[in-house]
Amino acid sequence: MCCKLKGHEQWHSNRGHGNGQVSCGTCIFRSGRAAPTAREMNDAMPLNPTEARPLRIAVVDDETNIRVTLGLCLEAGGHQVVLCASAADALGAVARQPFDLIFLDVRLGVSNGLDLIPRILAESPWAKVVVITAYASAETAIVAMDRGAADYLPKPFTPAQVQLVTRKVIEQRKLELKLGALETTAGATADFREPVTTSSEMRQALDLARRLAPSDTTLLIRGEPGIGKEWLARAIHHWSGRETGACAAISCRNASADALEEELFGISRRDAPDAPAVDRGAAALCDRGTLILREIGATPLTVQPKILRLVRQREYERYNDVSVRQSDARVIATTSQDLDQAASRDQLRPDLLFAVNIVQIELPPLRQRTEDIVLLAEQFRAAISRANHRPTHGFSAEASDTLAAYAWPGNIRELRNVVERAVMLCEGGNIGLEHLPPQMLCRGDAVPSDLMPLDALEEMHIRRVLQTAKSMEAAAAILGVDPTTLWRRRKLYGL
Numbered sequence: 001m002c003c004k005l006k007g008h009e010q011w012h013s014n015r016g017h018g019n020g021q022v023s024c025g026t027c028i029f030r031s032g033r034a035a036p037t038a039r040e041m042n043d044a045m046p047l048n049p050t051e052a053r054p055l056r057i058a059v060v061d062d063e064t065n066i067r068v069t070l071g072l073c074l075e076a077g078g079h080q081v082v083l084c085a086s087a088a089d090a091l092g093a094v095a096r097q098p099f100d101l102i103f104l105d106v107r108l109g110v111s112n113g114l115d116l117i118p119r120i121l122a123e124s125p126w127a128k129v130v131v132i133t134a135y136a137s138a139e140t141a142i143v144a145m146d147r148g149a150a151d152y153l154p155k156p157f158t159p160a161q162v163q164l165v166t167r168k169v170i171e172q173r174k175l176e177l178k179l180g181a182l183e184t185t186a187g188a189t190a191d192f193r194e195p196v197t198t199s200s201e202m203r204q205a206l207d208l209a210r211r212l213a214p215s216d217t218t219l220l221i222r223g224e225p226g227i228g229k230e231w232l233a234r235a236i237h238h239w240s241g242r243e244t245g246a247c248a249a250i251s252c253r254n255a256s257a258d259a260l261e262e263e264l265f266g267i268s269r270r271d272a273p274d275a276p277a278v279d280r281g282a283a284a285l286c287d288r289g290t291l292i293l294r295e296i297g298a299t300p301l302t303v304q305p306k307i308l309r310l311v312r313q314r315e316y317e318r319y320n321d322v323s324v325r326q327s328d329a330r331v332i333a334t335t336s337q338d339l340d341q342a343a344s345r346d347q348l349r350p351d352l353l354f355a356v357n358i359v360q361i362e363l364p365p366l367r368q369r370t371e372d373i374v375l376l377a378e379q380f381r382a383a384i385s386r387a388n389h390r391p392t393h394g395f396s397a398e399a400s401d402t403l404a405a406y407a408w409p410g411n412i413r414e415l416r417n418v419v420e421r422a423v424m425l426c427e428g429g430n431i432g433l434e435h436l437p438p439q440m441l442c443r444g445d446a447v448p449s450d451l452m453p454l455d456a457l458e459e460m461h462i463r464r465v466l467q468t469a470k471s472m473e474a475a476a477a478i479l480g481v482d483p484t485t486l487w488r489r490r491k492l493y494g495l
Helices: 008-015 038-044 064-076 087-096 113-123 138-146 159-189 200-212 229-239 257-265 304-313 339-344 350-356 370-388 397-405 411-425 454-468 472-479 483-493
Strands: 056-060 080-084 101-105 128-133 151-154 219-222 247-251 290-294 315-317 324-326 330-335 359-362
Touching: 056 064, 056 087, 064 080, 064 159, 080 087, 087 101, 087 113, 087 324, 101 113, 113 128, 113 138, 128 138, 128 159, 138 151, 151 159, 200 229, 200 359, 219 229, 229 247, 229 290, 229 330, 247 257, 257 304, 257 315, 304 315, 304 350, 339 350, 370 397, 370 411, 397 411, 454 472, 454 483, 472 483
Parallel strands: 056 080, 056 101, 101 128, 128 151, 219 330, 219 359, 247 290, 290 330
Antiparallel strands: 315 324
16 A cells, blocks of 8 residues: 555555555545545645635646545635646636646646646746646756746645645735735825825715725726726725735726727737737736726727626636636726716616616715815825925915815816925925916906907816816706817816
8 A cells, every 4th residue: 555654554444445545635646546535635634725815726637536636635725626637628727717826747648738838827827837747857847947837746745745835826926916916006006095084975985985895896986087986996905805916997988999808808819829918908917806997987888798797707708719718806997977877878788887886986076075175285295295305394374275265176186286286386385375276366256358368268167167067967068068078178278
């Protein structure tokens, strides 16, 4: 009998596993094995999950007993396991879903497992490949590492060795995910601060966001342009259990449906297996992370069914491909328009609206949070002064009063731009009225001069309407133009 561990000879004898047939859960041997039951495996090696989110693991081996036994060993550790009996099965599995760890046998019938490593990593570059073989040699190990393998495990091996390899991959994967998340969201999270607010309405929105953050529920964040919808979505990612995963924001207001589809789902490059990861799309990048869909109501109609499939079924297909892939990306959608009206005008599929509008978080415009204006301005001033080495002491009383009295049609984005301008113009000391934009110093009820240019008169009128209207749609209706025209005018005048 192959098993020589103390006490295990009697274990095998009691179960009739003589003649080298091993199924004790503490020994994994080359051949002739009978796979243990799940209960026996749990009794022999009670591994506990080491992660809140278990690893996705593929076991690629043409020997049934080895494949099943190793699979049970890994499942006992709380991981998700897919068993593959051939090279074709392995390539099909990595095409359907991403894996964190792949145990790959060197000999797969007539196929060489080492030849699969580059093809596996081209499809799933974040996966760690551990080569397993009964014909271990220094040359094989060198070739495996040279082709991209992360580790090398000679047969026979024990569950303790499997557990050690798995834990090493977990720690390495955690570090890589943190690094990837920092690289992906560095620009957006560099200025991340805990929210500053004394508004009861804003506090309710933040409390709801914090309660929902640990869940995987799809969320819809509504609010006017510039109010901080994407910031809140990234804060929810930061507060959730997905913070080590990537967080990416994709604008659905794209120039073309094809471009949006490629950005979301990637593009198939059958003739270029070593295509860069950027071609894989945001759905793959944000697996186990958060995918933010900006302005979901502007999504082209041809792309909406594909987003619906991603939200509901967690699966998608790359552009120019028919292979179904899976992604555990949590979707947070944002919008500044009335989605019910968009659905009634057939601009948004009702089923997509229902899918993303499970829980809605409404952010109040800045003009309804006058008590927060000076607090936010001070926070921006300190951060911008520090980042640009432009020391300032604060705002003068007159400047603070002017900031608080202004209607801020561009909301927080406009406030930050105004503060950045003031910091750049200020030579030290307090920021005064002379450092604020001229239009902020004009009263909204001022009567324009007869000699004022037409474009200046139009800008002033649009600004006054934006200050009083409840939404961009309402402002467009008052002005008698469509929202797109209003958006162009705001961009032209820097509103």
